[in-house]
Amino acid sequence: MKGRFISFEGIDGAGKSTHLEWYAERLREAGRAVLLTREPGGTELAEALRALLLGEAMDARTELLLMFAARQDHLERRVRPALANGTWVVCDRFTDSTLAYQGSGRQGPTERIRDLADWIHPDLWPDRTYLFDLPAPEALRRRAQARPADRFEAEDVAFFERVRAGYQALARAEPNRFLVIDANESIDRIRLVLANDCASLR
Numbered sequence: 538m539k540g541r542f543i544s545f546e547g548i549d550g551a552g553k554s555t556h557l558e559w560y561a562e563r564l565r566e567a568g569r570a571v572l573l574t575r576e577p578g579g580t581e582l583a584e585a586l587r588a589l590l591l592g593e594a595m596d597a598r599t600e601l602l603l604m605f606a607a608r609q610d611h612l613e614r615r616v617r618p619a620l621a622n623g624t625w626v627v628c629d630r631f632t633d634s635t636l637a638y639q640g641s642g643r644q645g646p647t648e649r650i651r652d653l654a655d656w657i658h659p660d661l662w663p664d665r666t667y668l669f670d671l672p673a674p675e676a677l678r679r680r681a682q683a684r685p686a687d688r689f690e691a692e693d694v695a696f697f698e699r700v701r702a703g704y705q706a707l708a709r710a711e712p713n714r715f716l717v718i719d720a721n722e723s724i725d726r727i728r729l730v731l732a733n734d735c736a737s738l739r
């Protein structure tokens with residue numbers, strides 16, 4: 538018995554965090570064992586890398602490689618063992634974030650990102666990815682009200698426009714894996730969409 542792997546994606550401020558706990562709870566109510574986790578992070582080592590990634594100045598290659606270092610540790614120690622014992626893994630961000638942020642946002646080497654993904658997790662992509670889609674200026678407005686900016690959130694609107702466009706292209710390329718959620722909809726409406734989709738996953 539293998540668990541399902543589900544990821545939540547979107548630009549900072551699009552609102553995915555509002556729904557993660559709630560979504561994991563729906564799965565638990567349906568009788569699933571659930572691991573709710575995040576990237577970068579999810580293990581002691583990966584959380585330490587996260588603190589560096591979000592706080593320390595670094596060049597784009599260092600950033601990309603640290604993202605994958607954190608991912609490798611997280612997959613090895615938490616995600617793969619959980620899936621193997623039938624636990625459903627709900628992950629706040631995964632490699633689509635790297636393609637969108639380090640690829641589209643930073644205008645980095647998408648082919649190398651794909652190569653790293655093929656090396657680190659050739660056999661593993663999410664079964665379902667929810668993309669919270671919101672215009673960058675609206676996401677910025679929401680973030681400004683919620684919290685001080687980290688190193689990524691301090692990027693300008695043009696950066697987040699590129700990240701958003703990158704995500705939209707990923708969703709178009711894999712319509713069966715992605716479910717695009719209009720993050721301008723009400724919380725209740727979004728939860729209805731999530732609940733219906735969650736019930737359809739087997």
Ligand code: TMP
Binds near residue numbers: 630631
């Ligand atoms: P969070 O604020 O959603 O927890 O995510 C942390 C930040 O890390 C967010 O701004 C997106 C960024 N990030 C990347 O740039 N590349 C990645 O591969 C991942 C997982 C996150």
